[in-house]
Amino acid sequence: MYDVVVVGAGVTGAFIARELSKYRLSILVIDKESDVAMGTSKANSAIVHAGYDAVPGTLKALLNIRGNKMMKRISEELDVSFKMTGSLVVCFSKDGIFELEELKIRGFKNGVEDLEIIGADRLREMEPNISPNAVVALYAPSAGIICPYELTLHAMENAVENGAELKLECELSGISYDREVFRLETTKGVIECRYLVNAAGLYSDTVAEMAGDHSFRINPRKGEYVLLDKIYGSFVNRVIFQLPTDKGKGVLVTPTVDGNLLVGPNAEDIDDKTDTSTTSRGLSEVINVARLSVPSLDTRGIITSFAGLRATGSTGDFIIGPSPVNNKLIHAAGIESPGLTAAPAIGEMVADVLKKNGLKLEDKPDYCPYIEKYTPSRKMSESQWNEAVKKDPAHGRIVCRCEKITEADIVASIRRTIGARNVDAVKRRTRAGMGRCQGGFCSPRVVEILSKELGIPFEEVTKSGGKSVFLLKKTK
Ligand SMILES: Cc1cc2nc3c(=O)[nH]c(=O)nc-3n(C[C@H](O)[C@H](O)[C@H](O)COP(=O)(O)OP(=O)(O)OC[C@H]3O[C@@H](n4cnc5c(N)ncnc54)[C@H](O)[C@@H]3O)c2cc1C
Structure with missing residues (x-):
């Protein structure tokens, strides 16, 4: 019998487990895959967003800002590669300044204090390879880049080192609840717990339905990328966005923490939650749009392509809170972008929700926030x-x-x-x-x-x- 079982060993589940491992609790994380970070947490843009994009007042905005502010400390505690490079949203017409002003105001409302609109000369000084058509940009110094697998793996390792258990290749297929105990049917047998946290990414609606909760849907939205060799890694110095659309933050060009150049994603609503294939149409779209920002992008440098699936929730915001059918089932669902950035803050929030719903959080004096550093x-x-x-x-x-x-x-x-x-x-x-x-x-x-x-x-x-x-x- 566990106090808490977390379904999902992505970045959300990892930070929830890490947060809960600060307390005297028995915690189990289960995942159907053979490793942590095998879902959306392994295929994304790896940006620590500044927080100007999310609609003020939403959980996305609140937790993006909090996560961004936590990330430097977290990366030190967990030995995660992280660089605060800053980001630019570039516009190709002077009229774009109005939209940038709007983003800046939105950012200010969300609590991003250091946003700046810059002109063509400064932009070119900062980014010599930027398109000559880029005339104005929004500069966000607090954005950064991170290694998403390290972030997830090291957070989960830290949770395990602090007493949490992890069961991989353990798929949840049924939930029943009787006398304040959840009985979970899994591929590794029946598991019992008092509280259940649903951090199952794309499948968090399926997990909710297992408990009779039909309050939200998760739809996959695919994003395709190309990755360029390291000789192109310094082609840009910051994360280069274009203006966001209703489907997301648009195609970006960014250095990665390991010195490659990442280009993507597009955004395509699909039906199949397992379809992470790339298509020549999708990759051409990504390259063509990216070339508006960086025209000299050299496709000969491409070493691989991949796709990630956004867990787009039907509510438009992160869904974090008790299920309407059972307040001992806590959802951390619909965690699309900026979920990577927000993960540490989501961990804190879920612990708080559990506490408000009766879970006793008693400090563990020997909790250690650090993992042992390894220098490759x-x-x-x-x-x-x-x-x-x-x-x-x-x-x-x-x-x-x-x-x-x-x-x-x-x-x-x-x-x-x-x-x-x-x-x-x-x-x-x-x-x-x-x-x-x-x-x-x-x-x-x-x-x-x-x-x-x-x-x-x-x-x-x-x-x-x-x-x-x-x-x-x-x-x-
Ligand atoms: C194209 C793209 C770009 C993005 N870019 C950024 C970015 O730059 N910055 C940012 O902050 N965010 C970004 N995001 C969002 C970020 O990647 C996600 O918010 C985050 O990874 C979600 O993590 P998660 O743990 O909720 O989900 P996942 O990583 O998908 O983890 C869910 C886990 O649940 C497991 N699971 C599901 N069902 C079951 C079951 N029945 N039994 C057991 N286990 C189960 C899965 O195997 C999986 O491992 C991007 C996302 C995409 C797709």
């Missing part, structure tokens, strides 16, 4: 690296040449609190396979290391859990 070989100075190699020669064996990831880094990723169990999980933790060759050289070696570390034959090592094996038969 690629981030070491030459002398540090030499020292590391002397202690463990695995630091000297480069496995991923594109990203300079060593055998020691890969072994460390498997031995983490929430260790990698497949090749994609190693990739998200270390970047092995994220470079120009996209794993062409390193994947077989990663399979080998996983096999040795996990004590399983090569044929059982998967790409991303389930049946996604690499080798069907052992060759002689």
Whole structure:
């Protein structure tokens, strides 16, 4: 019997678990996938939004601002790559200034204090590769870029290190409630709890329906991206947006924390919650729109493409609060953008909602907000690296040449609190396979290391859990 079960190990569930792990509670997080951050939290723009876009008074606005303000501290506590680069919304006609003024006022109402409208000369000084047609822009210094997998993984690891439990490949399929106890039917058997938190992303409406709650719907809205090689990473210095539309913040061009250039997303309402395919039409749209901001964008630099699905809620805002059918079921649903930015603030809010609905929150004196820092070989100075190699020669064996990831880094990723169990999980933790060759050289070696570390034959090592094996038969 758990005090709280959280359904969903995305960034929302991770920060809810981390917040609750401050208290004397038994907490379990379940996810149907083989790793944390396998839903929307792994495929997004990775921007820490300043907060001028959301409608004042909404939860999106409130929690965006709070999350933005928390992010620097959180990134230090959780050892997450984060850079406060600032962002620009660029306009291609002088009339655009009226819309920028509106965004600025909206930002001011939301509590973003440092917004500034800048002219063409300053814009070009800040961003030499910006289009000559860009004449005016809204500058938001408090926007930033972050690594979304690190944010999710490290928050969840911190929760686990503070006593929370995590069950992966554990899918919730039914909920019943009797005598103040939830009985959860899952692929790992029946689980019981007193409070249930629904952080199931795209499927949070399905989870609500399992409890007889039909109060909202979640519709998938796809966004496609292209990622460019590191030689293009400094093409822009900040996150470059165009004016937002009714479907979102529009196509952006941004450096990533690891030095690549990310371009996207478009926005397409679809029916299938599993469709993360990219299309040549979608990618062309993204590139063409991005070229309005940065005309010299060189498609020869593209190393991969991907798509993410926004969990667009029928209410238009984040849905955070007790279910109308049972106040011990708390929703954290409809968490579309700026959900990554808002996640730490959503964690706080959900803890507060649980408290208001009767959960006793008693401080745990030994709660530790920090996770142990790990410095990968690629981030070491030459002398540090030499020292590391002397202690463990695995630091000297480069496995991923594109990203300079060593055998020691890969072994460390498997031995983490929430260790990698497949090749994609190693990739998200270390970047092995994220470079120009996209794993062409390193994947077989990663399979080998996983096999040795996990004590399983090569044929059982998967790409991303389930049946996604690499080798069907052992060759002689
Ligand atoms: C294209 C795009 C761009 C974005 N850009 C930004 C951005 O730049 N900045 C920003 O702040 N936000 C951005 N967002 C939003 C942000 O990514 C999301 O708000 C956030 O990742 C949502 O996290 P989550 O944990 O709620 O959902 P998810 O990450 O989807 O996690 C939900 C989890 O629930 C699990 N689950 C579902 N059903 C079950 C079940 N029955 N049993 C067990 N487990 C289940 C899933 O497997 C999944 O792991 C963007 C989103 C998209 C799609």
